[in-house]
Amino acid sequence: MRILVTGHAGFIGFHLARQLLEQGHQVVGVDNFCEYYPVAIKRGRAALLRQHAGFTEVELDLADRAGVNALLAAQRFDQIAHLAAQAGVRHSLTHPHAYVDANLVGYVNLIEAARQHGAPRFVYASSSSVYGGLTELPFGERQRTDTPISLYAATKRANELIAHSYSHLFGLQCIGLRFFTVYGPWGRPDMALWIFCEKIQAGEPIPVFNRGQMQRDFTYVDDIVAGVRGVIEAAELPRCAIYNIGNNRSERLTDYIALIEQALGQRAEIELLPLQPGDVPATWADISALEQAVGYRPATTIAQGVPRFVAWYLEHPELTAEVRRWRATSPPAR
């Protein structure tokens, strides 16, 4: 298949594109290499993708309506996997317009071009954050999600609603995937795993919010990619659907930290802090709907996945140095 992957230079888009290429698909990647975190990491991922003959790279901002339309007018895609977005909950409190530009304007530009140029299926990334402050666990797709507690979550929920209207009005098949805390090699430096490794190595205290009472459904990136590929490759799916894609376990953050300590061979000094605005105390994905639809079965425990990230992290001192330089010069909003 010829597959458009947006956000190929991002964490999840990179892994998805790489695995699709390894399976023999052709991939066209679109990314604007925005500076939310050091671009060297994005360039590093993209360089690995360029080693594959089936890969074509387009550097484009999805907020550029004419550019997006021209791309979809010029080429036919068998599938679209839309993963590009302005990610991060905390950053959305301080940089709202970045979320509007990428997650609303960019999203509509792409789904509208997909409709106009006859894409068969539009698969897009949503987020567990749409469940907001709900406390009934595990989170199921039938629960109400009309009380987002951050702008990031509101844009992701808006994506789902826009998808519904496009499938209803125009018959475009739209499949949304609510990702739950994804981690793994080539992960994001604004996320806890990277921050914790960096601080533990430097002998600095690690900030642990909600005074340590945090639980997350941590999902290893290869499991996420297996689920996204399942959706891309499925012969039959509903015309419009939203699925949770998580690990189906709610892990204590303190257990996650213990695994990081073990993998690094260093103890963490813990600074207990209150829950941050926009953040939720616990997540846990009910994944039965995706299991039924495409046979999704995550296989990686945090005891297996955390050491894999740490090993990758230790093998890339050039990237970790880049991130330290960037942290020293940019505001600590992320």
Ligand SMILES: NC(=O)c1ccc[n+]([C@@H]2O[C@H](COP(=O)([O-])OP(=O)(O)OC[C@H]3O[C@@H](n4cnc5c(N)ncnc54)[C@H](O)[C@@H]3O)[C@@H](O)[C@H]2O)c1
């Ligand atoms: N990583 C997670 O735990 C997680 C959890 C829930 C949802 N998600 C969603 O999954 C998707 C991928 O997340 P990720 O962790 O890989 O994030 P990421 O930031 O690493 O990747 C996103 C990529 O999109 C690109 N991008 C941003 N705005 C763009 C624009 N206007 N035009 C073109 N490209 C643009 C960025 O440059 C980046 O390379 C996102 O939609 C995110 O919201 C991720």
